[in-house]
Amino acid sequence: MMLLALLASATSLAFGPSAAHAATTTPCVVDTTTGCIQGTLLRSDGKPAAGVTITAKLGGTSLPSKTDDTGRWAIPVKAAGTYTVTLNEKTLPSGQYLANAKTNDRQVSITLGAVAGTIFQLSTTKGAVIDNNNTGSDFSWQRLAQQSASGIRLGLLLALAAIGLSLVTGTTGLQSFAHGEQVTLGGLLAYTFANTFGFNLILAATISVVISAATGYFQDMLIWKPLRKRGLSLTQLMIVTIGLSIALQYAFQYFYGAATVRIDTNNPKTIDLGGVVLTVQSYVAMGISVVVLILAGLFLLKTRTGRATRAVSDNPALAAASGIDVDRIIRLVWTIAAGLAGLSGVMLGLVLNGVNWQTGLQILLLIFAAVTLGGIGTAFGALIGSLIVGVIVELTNLVLPGDFKYATALFILIVILMFRPQGIFGRRERIG
Amino acid sequence: MDYIVTLFQSLTVQAIAPTTAAFAIAAIGLNIHFGFAGLLNIGQAAFLLLGGYGFAISIERGLPLGIAVLVALLCALIFAFVLGLPTLKLRGDYLAIVTISAAEIIRMVGRSSILTSLTGGSNGITGQSFNGPFFALSPLPDHATTILWFTYDNNGVNGWWIRIVGWALVGVFTLLVFALSRSPWGRVLKGIREDEDAVRSLGKNVYSYKLQALILGGLIGAIAGIIYVLPSSVQPDGLGRSTTFFIYTALLLGGAASVFGPVLGAVLFFVMRLLVQTLAQDFIPTSIMNGQQATQFSYVLVGVALMCLIIFRPQGILGNKRELSFSV
Numbered sequence: 001m002m003l004l005a006l007l008a009s010a011t012s013l014a015f016g017p018s019a020a021h022a023a024t025t026t027p028c029v030v031d032t033t034t035g036c037i038q039g040t041l042l043r044s045d046g047k048p049a050a051g052v053t054i055t056a057k058l059g060g061t062s063l064p065s066k067t068d069d070t071g072r073w074a075i076p077v078k079a080a081g082t083y084t085v086t087l088n089e090k091t092l093p094s095g096q097y098l099a100n101a102k103t104n105d106r107q108v109s110i111t112l113g114a115v116a117g118t119i120f121q122l123s124t125t126k127g128a129v130i131d132n133n134n135t136g137s138d139f140s141w142q143r144l145a146q147q148s149a150s151g152i153r154l155g156l157l158l159a160l161a162a163i164g165l166s167l168v169t170g171t172t173g174l175q176s177f178a179h180g181e182q183v184t185l186g187g188l189l190a191y192t193f194a195n196t197f198g199f200n201l202i203l204a205a206t207i208s209v210v211i212s213a214a215t216g217y218f219q220d221m222l223i224w225k226p227l228r229k230r231g232l233s234l235t236q237l238m239i240v241t242i243g244l245s246i247a248l249q250y251a252f253q254y255f256y257g258a259a260t261v262r263i264d265t266n267n268p269k270t271i272d273l274g275g276v277v278l279t280v281q282s283y284v285a286m287g288i289s290v291v292v293l294i295l296a297g298l299f300l301l302k303t304r305t306g307r308a309t310r311a312v313s314d315n316p317a318l319a320a321a322s323g324i325d326v327d328r329i330i331r332l333v334w335t336i337a338a339g340l341a342g343l344s345g346v347m348l349g350l351v352l353n354g355v356n357w358q359t360g361l362q363i364l365l366l367i368f369a370a371v372t373l374g375g376i377g378t379a380f381g382a383l384i385g386s387l388i389v390g391v392i393v394e395l396t397n398l399v400l401p402g403d404f405k406y407a408t409a410l411f412i413l414i415v416i417l418m419f420r421p422q423g424i425f426g427r428r429e430r431i432g
Numbered sequence: 433m434d435y436i437v438t439l440f441q442s443l444t445v446q447a448i449a450p451t452t453a454a455f456a457i458a459a460i461g462l463n464i465h466f467g468f469a470g471l472l473n474i475g476q477a478a479f480l481l482l483g484g485y486g487f488a489i490s491i492e493r494g495l496p497l498g499i500a501v502l503v504a505l506l507c508a509l510i511f512a513f514v515l516g517l518p519t520l521k522l523r524g525d526y527l528a529i530v531t532i533s534a535a536e537i538i539r540m541v542g543r544s545s546i547l548t549s550l551t552g553g554s555n556g557i558t559g560q561s562f563n564g565p566f567f568a569l570s571p572l573p574d575h576a577t578t579i580l581w582f583t584y585d586n587n588g589v590n591g592w593w594i595r596i597v598g599w600a601l602v603g604v605f606t607l608l609v610f611a612l613s614r615s616p617w618g619r620v621l622k623g624i625r626e627d628e629d630a631v632r633s634l635g636k637n638v639y640s641y642k643l644q645a646l647i648l649g650g651l652i653g654a655i656a657g658i659i660y661v662l663p664s665s666v667q668p669d670g671l672g673r674s675t676t677f678f679i680y681t682a683l684l685l686g687g688a689a690s691v692f693g694p695v696l697g698a699v700l701f702f703v704m705r706l707l708v709q710t711l712a713q714d715f716i717p718t719s720i721m722n723g724q725q726a727t728q729f730s731y732v733l734v735g736v737a738l739m740c741l742i743i744f745r746p747q748g749i750l751g752n753k754r755e756l757s758f759s760v
Contacts, residue, residue: 111558175525227743235472235524239684239742242474242677247735254728365536368529403544410533417530418518
């Protein structure tokens with residue numbers, strides 16, 4: 001949920017305030033001598049609340065405004081400063097009350113030629129407190145359960161991407177910064193097939209995963225294998241992946257724009273399981289993740305090729321000496337890694353209600369954290385690492401504001417690298 | 433002909449812009465990390481951000497300009513210590529992941545809503561709230577000056593004064609790196625880059641030298657941050673991972689481990705990107721590529737250029753291939 005909010009805020013940042021302002025129908029126009037204090041007032045059921053009086057005061061001047069039929073209100077101000085903005089609770093529609101009433105007389109700073117927004121929230125109960133930052137002040141076991149469930153969901157989706165990256169890093173030593181873009185690619189492809197071409201969701205997802213896997217195959221054929229033969233150092237290869245990541249990010253923006261696109265445009269249904277509310281798609285995505293992860297595990301443990309993969313991951317030189325075609329294994333690993341990342345992207349897009357050019361970028365460091373925590377090159381470790389990272393990210397919300405959730409995961413990554421760089425299941429000799 | 437003249441003029445305007453100077457300074461700092469000491473720091477943008485925050489917040493709190501610069505440097509110093517002490521013993525690619533994560537943490541904490549009173553949250557700090565003292569320092573008279581085709585207010589927010597100071601600092605730091613690279617200190621640093629164990633066997637404290645290099649490059653990064661935010665504003669999201677990657681591109685383009693490489697690279701980075709963008713906008717019909725797509729196209733080429741550079745010419749334009757070794 002907070003992830004969605006984070007994505008949404010990132011998108012609005014990418015757009016800048018001008019786009020948001022263009023949509024305003026109220027007669028407040030920003031110019032060099034005018035600033036606008038504005039917002040949208042919605043009833044607790046999400047419908048606009050019209051005819052509510054909101055007043056901004058600075059010193060002796062009092063500037064009133066009324067919300068229009070779309071719930072929008074705007075106060076043009078001619079002097080910069082910190083205004084006290086107050087909502088007149090008597091003008092609210094019947095049955096609606098101001099939530100967080102203590103914050104009614106709020107301070108809003110504004111400069112001329114700028115827009116300052118403030119949001120009042122309504123509730124059906126008098127004196128309700130809605131905590132948008134999800135700080136720890138209202139801890140409850142129900143929230144703990146909800147956040148843990150979201151965390152396991154995030155962890156399972158991260159695991160799909162992390163296992164692939166862990167195998168790539170294990171077999172080639174390369175930390176690929178472009179892996180996040182593989183995740184984004186999967187989501188955007190699913191959007192193209194499901195919406196632009198109108199395929200049904202399962203078909204669209206399947207095609208997306210197949211194409212994603214193909215990009216891994218051709219990437220290794222066209223870029224990584226020639227570069228290995230050229231004898232580039234790992235540092236150089238890592239910078240190549242950074243370049244690839246930049247190129248892909250802007251290519252996504254080129255073709256899809258900066259906005260978030262929704263793979264499935266229907267409103268998701270939710271299921272309430274013992275107080276934990278998740279969308280149907282979340283449960284399906286978690287189910288698919290578990291199945292795919294089990295299949296990946298069986299492949300690695302039971303099949304001949306899977307054993308060869310683990311052998312290359314353990315010691316490429318020894319594997320080659322014992323007759324394993326190392327290049328073929330690495331090609332396969334790239335293909336699987338890209339395919340799994342694509343699947344992760346499709347499902348993240350469905351679970352988070354959308355995907356944009358930086359969906360993968362935002363979780364790349366979480367994937368790194370998961371892989372490092374579990375131990376590089378160990379698929380099982382990547383799964384455990386992902387689940388831990390996912391749960392930590394979501395549980396952070398219980399004690400810290402939402403914008404710290406990724407920071408906590410990265411902090412843990414740094415701590416692991418400092419004290420146990422081989423991770424939980426890794427071996428010491430990989431560290432160098 | 434007119435078109436070419438106008439294009440040339442707009443490119444030169446970009447070449448001497450304060451942002452270009454800030455990038456050049458940031459790349460000089462990164463060159464000490466990556467070029468001379470072989471440290472793969474991919475969190476350089478955080479040094480810029482900390483410099484910008486330290487400077488802007490100090491001035492907002494009423495501290496004089498000199499103290500504000502010291503606060504900015506202190507922020508970078510502390511960050512370099514926190515970053516360097518535990519991580520400089522790790523392998524190169526681990527250092528890379530730690531630095532990029534630490535930089536992201538700085539950015540996320542900076543833009544978080546609970547620090548809004550200090551850092552302005554995700555909106556950042558507007559330029560006019562902290563750039564006054566710097567422009568008040570200008571000895572230039574208050575009017576616009578035209579040199580060649582460059583016309584700016586002498587003391588305007590984006591005028592001659594910030595350009596003069598910015599490029600003067602580029603000159604100072606280039607000289608500093610020139611002197612350091614010939615000093616015993618610089619030779620030890622290059623030795624560490626080439627063969628850490630050999631230097632250690634000569635009785636040098638490798639760890640301490642690496643930490644010194646990280647601090648020096650970081651301090652220069654903080655100064656770059658001040659120059660970067662002065663003509664605009666402190667924007668945490670404007671100094672994220674992409675900024676670090678672009679600084680790398682500039683450095684590798686000009687030539688890592690060379691004295692003038694970072695400056696040349698920074699200028700070329702901005703000029704070439706603008707050239708590609710302008711040509712794409714002017715000659716490709718908007719039905720195929722619109723204005724925004726032309727900008728994105730130019731950044732796609734930045735990514736491709738970074739890949740090609742590191743593969744085919746890792747020493748860049750001015751570098752020497754023998755001078756450059758990649759730690760892993």
